[in-house]
Amino acid sequence: xxxxxxxxxxxxxxxxxxxxxxxxxxxxxxxxxxxxxxxxxxxxxxxxxxxxxxxxxxxxxxxxxxxxxxxxxxxxxxxxxxxxxxxxxxxxxxxxxxxx
Amino acid sequence: xxxxxxxxxxxxxxxxxxxxxxxxxxxxxxxxxxxxxxxxxxxxxxxxxxxxxxxxxxxxxxxxxxxxxxxxxxxxxxxxxxxxxxxxxxxxxxxxxxxx
Numbered sequence: 001x002x003x004x005x006x007x008x009x010x011x012x013x014x015x016x017x018x019x020x021x022x023x024x025x026x027x028x029x030x031x032x033x034x035x036x037x038x039x040x041x042x043x044x045x046x047x048x049x050x051x052x053x054x055x056x057x058x059x060x061x062x063x064x065x066x067x068x069x070x071x072x073x074x075x076x077x078x079x080x081x082x083x084x085x086x087x088x089x090x091x092x093x094x095x096x097x098x099x100x
Numbered sequence: 101x102x103x104x105x106x107x108x109x110x111x112x113x114x115x116x117x118x119x120x121x122x123x124x125x126x127x128x129x130x131x132x133x134x135x136x137x138x139x140x141x142x143x144x145x146x147x148x149x150x151x152x153x154x155x156x157x158x159x160x161x162x163x164x165x166x167x168x169x170x171x172x173x174x175x176x177x178x179x180x181x182x183x184x185x186x187x188x189x190x191x192x193x194x195x196x197x198x199x200x
Contacts, residue, residue: 001138022193032195033194034194037192037193040189093122093134093136094197095136096195
């Protein structure tokens with residue numbers, strides 16, 4: 001498995017708009033085991049994304065999907081930048097979507 | 101919803117043992133929407149845990165469950181410490197277990 005923990009900083013007051021874009025753009029991504037978007041309770045302009053994928057290739061393929069590309073294009077002007085992006089290697093647990 | 105992103109450092113060569121303990125201790129936790137344990141691919145002694153819960157109370161209640169307490173007791177001597185623990189507020193996405 002392949003995963004990512006990412007911290008995004010939005011432009012001021014744009015977090016809710018970014019969250020909405022991320023949620024609508026990520027409904028159907030082959031190989032996606034989890035993709036959860038979250039607010040940082042201590043910083044009003046920070047979004048955390050935690051992702052798990054079958055493998056790195058499925059993550060990269062998702063970035064080429066029309067819905068995902070549209071979401072990235074729509075969100076980009078609302079973002080100040082990526083502050084953290086940590087690759088991880090998920091091993092197991094609760095909430096990994098069954099894809100078999 | 102309530103969530104956590106945690107980074108644990110294990111004692112040298114104890115990561116696989118810690119992962120096994122975490123996975124067996126966390127199978128049945130009421131209110132748990134996701135609980136995923138992962139390796140850090142760039143550091144052989146680092147474990148990442150990403151969690152989502154119905155609310156903070158369900159997370160705290162889980163810490164009192166016998167299986168979770170047993171897992172904590174078993175893992176503790178194998179850990180060097182928590183390096184990061186970031187509370188988050190999950191909003192939605194793929195892989196949040198349905199509990200309703």
